[in-house]
Amino acid sequence: MINNLSDFPIFSGLPEDAIQDIMPLLKERQFKKNHILMFENDESDEVYLIRSGMLKVYRLHDGKEIVLSIAMPGEIIGEVEALSNDLYxxxxxxxLEPVTTWQIRKQDFLEIAETYPSVFRKAYMILVERIRILNRLVRYLTFYDVRTKVANLIIDFYFNFGRQTDNGYKIEMKINQTLLANMLGVTRESVSKILTEFQDEKIIDIREKYFYIVDMKKLESLCEETEEIQTLRKWYKL
Structure with missing residues (x-):
């Protein structure tokens, strides 16, 4: 749980008196798993700072879902619309799980950004990171077969949520096949088939929805030449 406002990259570096001025503008909000904080094209102007829990950012088309990114503690959502003066x-x-946030009104957030230009700069940096992540998603959707897509996404998850254990490289996030499928633009059945193959080949093991990479070298070999700079797998580097 994040309790210090300065631990949010967009507000990092602000003087302590500024932090103290901002805190009264924040309202704590808690959301249950599967609660939808905002719908695409809805008119609303709240900005959220994620203190705990994870969320998925997605779009729907003809009943099909494509997951654009996973939002994690320390991130801000809704600031792009606020800064662009767009209500939609x-x-x-x-x-994706119980979430705790701080909520701030659009007008209050805009006044903070105007008072402290570093917030504008940090917001721009965050936007660039999101574009980079979307570029990777486009590559996955466009250029790779399902096996390569799944292998890459598993390694991406490890770079962001993984740690080495006695039983292999564990991804410290429960992942279901539907989430993987919706991040890759393929069917759940296709993902299930590939994951079964990976387990049969002793590349991964799945226990209680936790993924363990048993043979990292083999998994990496399936991703050969798909990512020249491995550190770019980290979703947010701010």
Missing amino acids: RISSVEA
């Missing part, structure tokens, strides 16, 4: 939400956001 760019995408939908849903809690």
